[in-house]
Structure formats: C-alpha cells, structure tokens
Amino acid sequence: EAGVVQSPRYKIIEKKQPVAFWCNPISGHNTLYWYRQNLGQGPELLIRYENEEAVDDSQLPKDRFSAERLKGVDSTLKIQPAELGDSAVYLCASSFDGQAREFGPGTRLTVL
Amino acid sequence: GDSVTQMEGPVTLSEEAFLTINCTYTATGYPSLFWYVQYPGEGLQLLLKATKADDKGSNKGFEATYRKETTSFHLEKGSVQVSDSAVYFCALSDVTGGFKTIFGAGTRLFVKA
Numbered sequence: 453e454a455g456v457v458q459s460p461r462y463k464i465i466e467k468k469q470p471v472a473f474w475c476n477p478i479s480g481h482n483t484l485y486w487y488r489q490n491l492g493q494g495p496e497l498l499i500r501y502e503n504e505e506a507v508d509d510s511q512l513p514k515d516r517f518s519a520e521r522l523k524g525v526d527s528t529l530k531i532q533p534a535e536l537g538d539s540a541v542y543l544c545a546s547s548f549d550g551q552a553r554e555f556g557p558g559t560r561l562t563v564l
Numbered sequence: 565g566d567s568v569t570q571m572e573g574p575v576t577l578s579e580e581a582f583l584t585i586n587c588t589y590t591a592t593g594y595p596s597l598f599w600y601v602q603y604p605g606e607g608l609q610l611l612l613k614a615t616k617a618d619d620k621g622s623n624k625g626f627e628a629t630y631r632k633e634t635t636s637f638h639l640e641k642g643s644v645q646v647s648d649s650a651v652y653f654c655a656l657s658d659v660t661g662g663f664k665t666i667f668g669a670g671t672r673l674f675v676k677a
Contacts, residue, residue, distance in 0.1 A: 492670070493670065494568075494653050494669050494670050495608065497665070500664075508664065545607075545608075550657075551657045552610050554610070555600075555607035555609065556607050557607045558607050
C-alpha cells in the first residue's frame, strides 16, 4: 500500500512569491494534517482536517497561508506571499485513529 | 499546556552499544505516548507507542515503558546498529486536547561502526 505522497520534494523560491504543496493521504484515512518542521525541531501543527472540514487551524498564519481539502482526500497548502522565515520542511500526515500519524516525506522549502 | 522534553543531542555511540534517550512529559489528562524516527531526507515514521500507564511499546529492538509516576517514556535499545542513525522524536497525544499531538524537539543519534 502506498504511503502518504507529497510533492514537490524540494522547492526554492524568492521571497514574495507564491508556493503550493500537495498531499495525498493513505486511502481510508479521514484525518489529514499539515505540519511545519524547522531545522533541529519537532513538527508543529498548522492545520488538521477531518474529511473536508478544517477542525483545527489555530496555528495557521491565515494572513499568508491557506489550505484546502475539497473532496476530503488530497489537500493543498499554499503560502502567498512567502517570507524568508517560511523556509522549513512542510510535512503532511494522515491518521486512521486520530492518534498515530503516518507521515509523508515532506517538502523542503527554501525562500531566498 | 501539554509538553514533551527530550534529552539534547547529538548522541554518538559505537555499534552494539546500549542506547537510552530520555523523554519526559507534562499533560493534563492521560495521554498516549509515541516514539517516531526520522531517517535523513525522509518523513517521520512511527516506531512504537503506549496508550496507558505501565504499557511497554516495542519495535525493531527498541523499547519504551510508560511511567506515569515519573511522567517518562525513555527509549532504549540493547545493541544499536549503524542503520539506527536517525533523529528520534518523543510525542504525546491527549484526548483532552482533541488528540493534538505534541512533539519533542528530537534527539539525533549517530552510530559509528
């Protein structure tokens, strides 16, 4: 069975440019998460979806970040405009039971 | 709020040495506890978990026991291999927090041949 799929794996952009990340969770996992992982730190939750509903977006910087999961399966995370401090690894994860997470390989974003 | 504290790394060991990575937590409820491992260039993978006090999680030779009295979940392995070199994250998930998972900062392990 395929794991969580993310693309792209790497992205380099200049500040003020937009960027989007895509995630396809494990089939049957209704819960989907987007995390940001800064260098040398653990993942920090940005947003959690239950099916197509965003049930926890309290840590999402809504002035520049947006996310969607229109059909309750795959999801996109967008940053517009990107800032230097957004450089990080963006991890997507999914869960069947709401506890253990299955993580994707992440997208490493570098903002110049 | 809930939190997880791990020992700082990096931890450098020789092959076949004994490994301990300390993890303590604070939580308002009765959380489930996890260890995740992240190999270079990859996402996190669940290594083991324990859902209640005195439970022992184990996988691939790694073990951790949920100690409620000391609020700890230390990761141990009797004989490490070079292939165990990775970053290890302790985490908790608490139903009172809506199953929001809190991760520690991670501990990097280097195993030398």
